[in-house]
Amino acid sequence: MERNYNFCAGPSTLPESVLKQAQAELLNWQGLGASVMEVSHRSKEFEAVVRNCENKMRSLLNIPENYKVLFLQGGGFGQFTMIPMNILGNKTQIDAIETGVWSGKALKAMAHHANINLVASTKETKFTTLPDLNALNFSKDSAFVHYCDNETINGVEFRAPLTECETPVVADMSSNILSRAFDVSKFGLIYAGAQKNIGPSGVTLVIVREDLLGQADPKTSDVFNYEVQAKNMSMINTPPTFSLYMIDLVLTWLQGQGGVEAIEKINAEKAAMLYGLIDDSDFYHNPVAIDARSRMNIPFTIANPELDPIFLAKAKEQGLINLEGHRSVGGMRASIYNAMPLEGVRALCEFMSDFEKQYG
Numbered sequence: 001m002e003r004n005y006n007f008c009a010g011p012s013t014l015p016e017s018v019l020k021q022a023q024a025e026l027l028n029w030q031g032l033g034a035s036v037m038e039v040s041h042r043s044k045e046f047e048a049v050v051r052n053c054e055n056k057m058r059s060l061l062n063i064p065e066n067y068k069v070l071f072l073q074g075g076g077f078g079q080f081t082m083i084p085m086n087i088l089g090n091k092t093q094i095d096a097i098e099t100g101v102w103s104g105k106a107l108k109a110m111a112h113h114a115n116i117n118l119v120a121s122t123k124e125t126k127f128t129t130l131p132d133l134n135a136l137n138f139s140k141d142s143a144f145v146h147y148c149d150n151e152t153i154n155g156v157e158f159r160a161p162l163t164e165c166e167t168p169v170v171a172d173m174s175s176n177i178l179s180r181a182f183d184v185s186k187f188g189l190i191y192a193g194a195q196k197n198i199g200p201s202g203v204t205l206v207i208v209r210e211d212l213l214g215q216a217d218p219k220t221s222d223v224f225n226y227e228v229q230a231k232n233m234s235m236i237n238t239p240p241t242f243s244l245y246m247i248d249l250v251l252t253w254l255q256g257q258g259g260v261e262a263i264e265k266i267n268a269e270k271a272a273m274l275y276g277l278i279d280d281s282d283f284y285h286n287p288v289a290i291d292a293r294s295r296m297n298i299p300f301t302i303a304n305p306e307l308d309p310i311f312l313a314k315a316k317e318q319g320l321i322n323l324e325g326h327r328s329v330g331g332m333r334a335s336i337y338n339a340m341p342l343e344g345v346r347a348l349c350e351f352m353s354d355f356e357k358q359y360g
């Protein structure tokens with residue numbers, strides 16, 4: 001059976017060459033006569049994997065030296081709790097920006113640790129618009145500002161990061177990290193679950209500025225303590241070794257594509273192609289304001305929602321899978337992360353045009 005084009009929001013499609021390499025060396029990794037899953041995380045071979053992940057991430061994202069790069073467990077969700085545990089310090093307030101489902105979940109979880117000062121919310125527009133980040137008023141009493149750079153479910157993405165802010169900026173980049181270039185030095189902390197643009201699930205990337213460390217509650221367990229993890233190569237205990245190995249391969253693949261600047265151009269082209277088709281048609285519709293649209297997650301509806309199941313079934317017949325919208329919003333959603341090739345988006349667009357001709 002051939003591989004389908006997989007538009008799943010997460011865990012999501014991986015580069016085919018990466019899967020093939022993993023398959024080829026599965027039984028005998030690095031001549032050890034065992035798979036990467038079956039050797040010690042303290043072996044020199046595996047430690048090299050973790051070092052490679054860090055070094056490649058540093059070079060792909062131009063991460064300054066005064067930032068630590070951690071590979072933790074617990075998912076993006078786990079960070080909603082780990083972040084306040086580690087960087088709240090003696091403050092009792094967090095500035096939060098609500099732009100969709102994920103930033104909403106984050107502020108709800110963080111409210112267990114601090115008072116939430118809601119700086120902006122786009123709930124009134126059903127999360128189809130975005131506030132102007134640099135025009136907001138932040139509180140000097142807050143430990144940090146939290147926002148989500150790309151809302152995976154709602155399909156909104158900030159064009160430019162928050163730069164005019166004195167408090168440290170914390171951003172959830174789970175679904176758009178590595179998809180476009182940005183200046184890490186503007187952030188206090190960036191985090192991302194791996195399963196969208198970095199690799200398989202099981203690993204959470206945390207990039208944290210060093211001066212924010214050392215504030216964790218002394219009762220914090222070492223596994224949840226950024227500073228302790230930073231001193232131990234993120235291996236205070238056994239890490240998800242296979243996921244880290246896969247991340248190393250994905251980052252090598254991305255370097256081979258020309259890095260973040262090169263993939264950003266392809267991502268822009270993919271998104272323009274799909275939005276262009278949607279906007280040129282009265283049959284398909286995307287509800288998001290044009291200047292707030294995500295390049296990674298594109299939700300869309302059909303004029304007659306009774307056609308949704310037919311659309312999904314016919315798409316599947318064409319090898320275009322996992323296009324159903326999130327259960328909370330309905331309709332369809334195409335997630336077109338780094339590993340989705342241009343040809344996959346072209347195939348989707350051709351299918352959508354044909355479907356409109358037949359049913360529109």
Ligand SMILES: *Cc1c(COP(=O)(O)O)cnc(C)c1O
Nearest residue numbers: 075076077102152172174175193
């Ligand atoms: C997927 C996702 C998360 C949660 O990831 P888990 O690893 O499942 O906890 C958080 N934020 C955003 C923006 C996401 O897309």
